Amino acid sequence: MIDINAYGEYKTSWCPGCGNHDVLKALKQALAELDLAPHQVAHVSGIGQAAKAPHYITLNGFNGLHGRGLPPAQAVKLVNPALTVIAESGDGCNYGEGGNHFLAAIRRNVDMTLLAHDNQIYGLTKGQASPTTFEGHVTKSQPDGVTNAPFNPIAVAVAMRANFVARAFSGNVPHLVKMIQAAINHPGFAMVDIFSPCISFNKVNTFGWYKQRCYELGDDYDPTNWDAAMEKAYEFGDRIPMGVIWKTDRKPLNERLPMCAKGALGKQPVDKAVLEGIMQAYI
Amino acid sequence: MSIHSRHIVIGGAAGQGLVTVGQLLCKSMIRAGYEVLVTQDYMSRVRGGHNTYNIRVGVEPLTGPTDACDILVALNQETVELHRNSLSSKGLLVLDEELDALGLPALKVPFATLAPKAIFQNVAALGVLCSALGIAKEIPSKLVHDSFGKKGDAVVQQNMQVLDDAYAWGLANGLECEKLPQPKNLTPRMFLNGNEAIALGALAAGVKFCSFYPMTPATSVAQNLITHGRKMGVIVEQVEDEIAALNMGLGASYAGAPTLVPTSGGGFALMTEAVSLAGVMEQPVVIVLAQRPGPATGLPTRTEQADLNLVLYAGHGEFPRAIFAPGTIEECFLLTHKAFDITEKYQTPAFVLTDQELADRHMGVVPFDLSRLPAVAQPDLGDGAAEQYRRYALTRDGLSPRRIPGYGSSIVLADCHEHTEDGHITEDMGMRVAMNDKRFIKAEGMVDEVVPPKRFGAAHPKRLLVCWGSTEGAAREAADMLNAKGESVGVLSFSQVWPLNPGQFMADLEAAEEVICVEGNKTAQFARLLRQETGFAMHGTVLRYDGRPFTPDYILGKLAG
Numbered sequence: 001m002i003d004i005n006a007y008g009e010y011k012t013s014w015c016p017g018c019g020n021h022d023v024l025k026a027l028k029q030a031l032a033e034l035d036l037a038p039h040q041v042a043h044v045s046g047i048g049q050a051a052k053a054p055h056y057i058t059l060n061g062f063n064g065l066h067g068r069g070l071p072p073a074q075a076v077k078l079v080n081p082a083l084t085v086i087a088e089s090g091d092g093c094n095y096g097e098g099g100n101h102f103l104a105a106i107r108r109n110v111d112m113t114l115l116a117h118d119n120q121i122y123g124l125t126k127g128q129a130s131p132t133t134f135e136g137h138v139t140k141s142q143p144d145g146v147t148n149a150p151f152n153p154i155a156v157a158v159a160m161r162a163n164f165v166a167r168a169f170s171g172n173v174p175h176l177v178k179m180i181q182a183a184i185n186h187p188g189f190a191m192v193d194i195f196s197p198c199i200s201f202n203k204v205n206t207f208g209w210y211k212q213r214c215y216e217l218g219d220d221y222d223p224t225n226w227d228a229a230m231e232k233a234y235e236f237g238d239r240i241p242m243g244v245i246w247k248t249d250r251k252p253l254n255e256r257l258p259m260c261a262k263g264a265l266g267k268q269p270v271d272k273a274v275l276e277g278i279m280q281a282y283i
Numbered sequence: 284m285s286i287h288s289r290h291i292v293i294g295g296a297a298g299q300g301l302v303t304v305g306q307l308l309c310k311s312m313i314r315a316g317y318e319v320l321v322t323q324d325y326m327s328r329v330r331g332g333h334n335t336y337n338i339r340v341g342v343e344p345l346t347g348p349t350d351a352c353d354i355l356v357a358l359n360q361e362t363v364e365l366h367r368n369s370l371s372s373k374g375l376l377v378l379d380e381e382l383d384a385l386g387l388p389a390l391k392v393p394f395a396t397l398a399p400k401a402i403f404q405n406v407a408a409l410g411v412l413c414s415a416l417g418i419a420k421e422i423p424s425k426l427v428h429d430s431f432g433k434k435g436d437a438v439v440q441q442n443m444q445v446l447d448d449a450y451a452w453g454l455a456n457g458l459e460c461e462k463l464p465q466p467k468n469l470t471p472r473m474f475l476n477g478n479e480a481i482a483l484g485a486l487a488a489g490v491k492f493c494s495f496y497p498m499t500p501a502t503s504v505a506q507n508l509i510t511h512g513r514k515m516g517v518i519v520e521q522v523e524d525e526i527a528a529l530n531m532g533l534g535a536s537y538a539g540a541p542t543l544v545p546t547s548g549g550g551f552a553l554m555t556e557a558v559s560l561a562g563v564m565e566q567p568v569v570i571v572l573a574q575r576p577g578p579a580t581g582l583p584t585r586t587e588q589a590d591l592n593l594v595l596y597a598g599h600g601e602f603p604r605a606i607f608a609p610g611t612i613e614e615c616f617l618l619t620h621k622a623f624d625i626t627e628k629y630q631t632p633a634f635v636l637t638d639q640e641l642a643d644r645h646m647g648v649v650p651f652d653l654s655r656l657p658a659v660a661q662p663d664l665g666d667g668a669a670e671q672y673r674r675y676a677l678t679r680d681g682l683s684p685r686r687i688p689g690y691g692s693s694i695v696l697a698d699c700h701e702h703t704e705d706g707h708i709t710e711d712m713g714m715r716v717a718m719n720d721k722r723f724i725k726a727e728g729m730v731d732e733v734v735p736p737k738r739f740g741a742a743h744p745k746r747l748l749v750c751w752g753s754t755e756g757a758a759r760e761a762a763d764m765l766n767a768k769g770e771s772v773g774v775l776s777f778s779q780v781w782p783l784n785p786g787q788f789m790a791d792l793e794a795a796e797e798v799i800c801v802e803g804n805k806t807a808q809f810a811r812l813l814r815q816e817t818g819f820a821m822h823g824t825v826l827r828y829d830g831r832p833f834t835p836d837y838i839l840g841k842l843a844g
């Protein structure tokens with residue numbers, strides 16, 4: 001096990017009481033227990049409160065654009081399969097601005113983990129509706145209440161048979177640690193949608209609101225049963241299930257590509273003899 | 284001196300195999316020792332429409348397309364109708380005996396008899412044309428062997444039979460067609476287009492990752508990398524959109540792969556936020572932009588040079604960039620190779636700006652001498668003093684050693700905000716200024732490495748034609764034609780359009796009595812850029828924006844009138 005201090009201790013710009021603090025704590029613990037040293041991990045994010053995470057932990061990091069965390073994350077894994085790749089950012093980043101990349105990432109199935117902080121609001125831009133904000137939720141920008149139907153990331157991911165789909169809550173760190181570790185260990189695209197309450201801008205889905213509803217799925221639940229998983233994906237009312245909702249084992253892209261078999265692409269020399277042969281074929 | 288050359292135009296509907304006939308014929312002519320230059324004119328459709336494959340053949344090196352037509356190979360009636368007036372006085376029409384020659388001197392070929400099945404028509408046409416042009420039969424025979432060998436002996440045999448019959452028919456039906464002069468160039472040459480040369484240049488430079496979303500006329504850059512990717516260890520991923528393409532490319536670059544992202548104007552417009560990301564993150568990447576006419580979807584399969592401003596200014600905020608604009612197929616190779624070096628050395632995006640004409644222009648090109656290529660800059664592969672490593676360390680020349688995550692124990696934090704030396708978000712004014720200045724100190728080094736413009740035509744010209752990118756060939760030939768008439772015309776051709784290094788060319792501009800910018804857009808973008816950077820106002824422009832490539836005749840016409 002790695003000493004947790006290896007991941008550093010940083011001053012954050014998050015509000016005291018924001019769920020993100022606990023997600024950060026859980027990530028460090030998960031990595032330490034998995035024996036992943038900082039240089040073995042690439043931590044990729046977009047923009048938002050959640051997406052600042054690479055600045056608050058010592059890991060290789062790529063803090064990219066709003067909505068665009070997933071494309072570089074996948075590329076990092078393909079180019080250097082030895083790295084453990086974790087993408088982390090908010091509900092707006094992953095399901096709104098980057099929605100197309102989310103769908104594509106599920107289909108592409110690169111071996112990586114997505115930690116999506118779901119606070120059902122845009123935190124960084126001070127409280128507009130996000131794709132997961134409930135219909136009717138009143139915000140400064142939606143003064144008559146949100147009129148769009150909410151996006152259900154779990155249902156979409158299950159419907160598309162993503163390799164691993166889990167839900168967790170920053171208010172239950174031991175369970176969150178387990179989910180992060182299971183996601184990292186599962187081959188292919190693995191996502192954990194994490195309720196991480198925004199105490200400043202979401203007065204509906206508060207810490208207490210989640211606490212009251214979230215329950216852990218028991219051992220009797222079979223996450224390889226797709227029909228059951230679809231049903232759990234839509235259980236989002238008085239009770240909300242936490243745990244591995246669905247998993248399958250479609251072969252990850254990085255295991256399908258012969259180019260990935262030799263290790264880091266950047267270390268492979270240019271084979272001039274092969275290139276000479278390629279040129280000859282144009283004659 | 285005007286170049287003596289002959290012009291063969293193959294016309295037909297998409298799907299009729301005109302490209303196949305054209306390619307077989309061109310390869311035969313190159314193998315026979317001729318110089319060949321092909322431009323393609325096609326409509327944005329997969330079947331039907333009217334497309335042409337324009338072959339220029341000669342014994343002297345060729346530089347660009349022309350409008351002439353000495354042999355018109357009509358695969359359908361529409362071709363005869365559309366091109367009857369462009370056929371030269373000694374010209375010949377080659378067509379199927381079922382078609383109507385509309386009274387033109389014609390060679391009516393019984394294709395149905397020569398080719399027992401429709402799929403053999405290409406080879407039948409090859410046989411007839413080679414005999415008509417006086418190319419020894421051994422040459423197309425060997426080509427048919429080389430081209431169809433993989434499909435098995437039976438296929439080769441059938442095609443050889445068709446070729447023999449067609450060639451014999453051509454000889455027997457004595458053609459009233461001026462034979463080509465004796466060829467001179469017996470060096471083995473590749474039959475290569477601009478996009479293929481770009482792909483080869485990237486491979487030679489060590490490209491390892493390419494992410495793309497298909498868009499004409501850039502798609503075949505990625506397609507060529509797909510073809511060779513397995514052998515060369517390159518991952519080519521077709522992605523969900525162009526936004527993903529460049530963001531993914533930057534992730535690949537961060538992880539240590541030399542990366543190429545090809546697109547056209549519309550796709551590039553979607554990438555602009557990530558161009559800015561590459562700038563602040565100091566992430567190397569080569570972006571190939573093959574231009575086509577806009578705005579928006581414009582003329583999807585035609586050519587233009589109207590995206591210079593887009594590439595110059597794409598991306599919010601300020602950061603340095605390099606823009607190469609190859610003028611020839613060879614430069615497509617060499618400058619793509621150089622772009623990989625510059626982007627890694629200066630850790631800022633490098634562009635290769637081409638257009639449909641150059642992307643699809645085919646020529647005979649001697650295989651590139653890989654042993655003579657300069658070395659390409661590499662990231663810092665060391666791991667010394669890992670604890671102290673800072674991705675954006677402030678240095679005298681603005682260059683911070685770029686380490687690759689996972690190669691050692693150094694922690695590499697790449698960031699899109701303004702950042703500290705170790706890559707963390709900062710809002711400190713002093714650090715902001717220091718980092719912005721650092722990025723522009725790099726730009727000073729880039730100016731010293733600018734590829735100087737090339738000079739052609741008269742040595743101390745009275746009239747100077749200034750051009751950039753693919754326009755070079757037509758401008759050179761126009762100057763040659765004017766000089767042959769006793770005028771004094773030179774060409775100054777830019778194959779790097781940013782940054783500019785005025786010391787390299789101001790004397791040329793000032794020495795000429797008249798300086799005219801020749802470029803493929805409506806607003807003279809390069810002429811304006813040059814004025815903005817140097818204060819020099821050119822005296823006139825020759826512009827083209829009808830979607831068709833520059834030809835010498837077009838330039839002469841505009842200069843005259």
Ligand SMILES: Cc1ncc(C[n+]2csc(CCOP(=O)(O)OP(=O)(O)O)c2C)c(N)n1
Binds near residue numbers: 094
């Ligand atoms: C292209 C672009 N558009 C908009 C923004 C402004 N912006 C930054 S973060 C954000 C939304 C953040 O919401 P979310 O992803 O849910 O993250 P949170 O702050 O809630 O963790 C927006 C709209 C931006 N940075 N870039």
Ligand code: SF4
Binds near residue numbers: 013017020049123199
């Ligand atoms: S605004 Fe909300 S999401 Fe952002 S730090 Fe504060 S509590 Fe967290």
Ligand SMILES: [Mg+2]
Binds near residue numbers: 090117118121122123
């Ligand atoms: Mg949010």
